[in-house]
Amino acid sequence: MEEPSNQSWFLRKHEDGSIFGPLPFEQLALWASTAQIAPHDAVSIDQQTWMKAPMLPQLDMDWLVEVTSEHYYGPTTLGAIQEFIRLGEISAETFVINSCNGARRQIQEMSALLKTARENGDAATSEDEPNLANEPAATGISIRLQERVRDLEQSLREERRALMEAEQRYQELERRYQELGQPRRSVS
Numbered sequence: 001m002e003e004p005s006n007q008s009w010f011l012r013k014h015e016d017g018s019i020f021g022p023l024p025f026e027q028l029a030l031w032a033s034t035a036q037i038a039p040h041d042a043v044s045i046d047q048q049t050w051m052k053a054p055m056l057p058q059l060d061m062d063w064l065v066e067v068t069s070e071h072y073y074g075p076t077t078l079g080a081i082q083e084f085i086r087l088g089e090i091s092a093e094t095f096v097i098n099s100c101n102g103a104r105r106q107i108q109e110m111s112a113l114l115k116t117a118r119e120n121g122d123a124a125t126s127e128d129e130p131n132l133a134n135e136p137a138a139t140g141i142s143i144r145l146q147e148r149v150r151d152l153e154q155s156l157r158e159e160r161r162a163l164m165e166a167e168q169r170y171q172e173l174e175r176r177y178q179e180l181g182q183p184r185r186s187v188s
Contacts (some may be wrong), residue, residue, distance in 0.1 A: 004025050004056065008022035008023065008045065009023055009025055010023075010045070012043075013043050019047070023179070025058070031136060032060070032061060032076075032080070033077045034079070034140045036138050038139035043059075059077065061075040063076055063099050065081060066095040075101070085113075092109070093108065130142060
């Protein structure tokens, strides 16, 4: 296979199927590092064969963000994590996991990552923010939080249904118990 940096690439966004490209690998890598490529987005060199962006090792989408103890965002890049910090979607207390070696650390333990995110936040101006029609919008973790809210609402509905069934069963058992506790009349 030819080196990715020597090829033109296409990006297909998962949310709406929009396609960007052809573009040089350097641009694709830049978009990955600025949270413009999400874990479910696909990349291709021929628009026939697509692969999930994290499957292209040269994009360095090696990190998972622990959004909750049961929900993760990623894989994504360190640059995207810096962008999420800058946007206030995650904090220094957030855990990240390197999917290559399994290391789990809080962002505050990764001083270079946190320092760069602060510098990027201080340096960001409207001139620095790309807002071109031919670039994908930055992807936020909030999409995952909306999914988590939906999951929790579904779980709540299921728990309420199970509770109602348990209450009905309890009432039936209580009724039977009361019937057993009543003295029986003998028939002569």
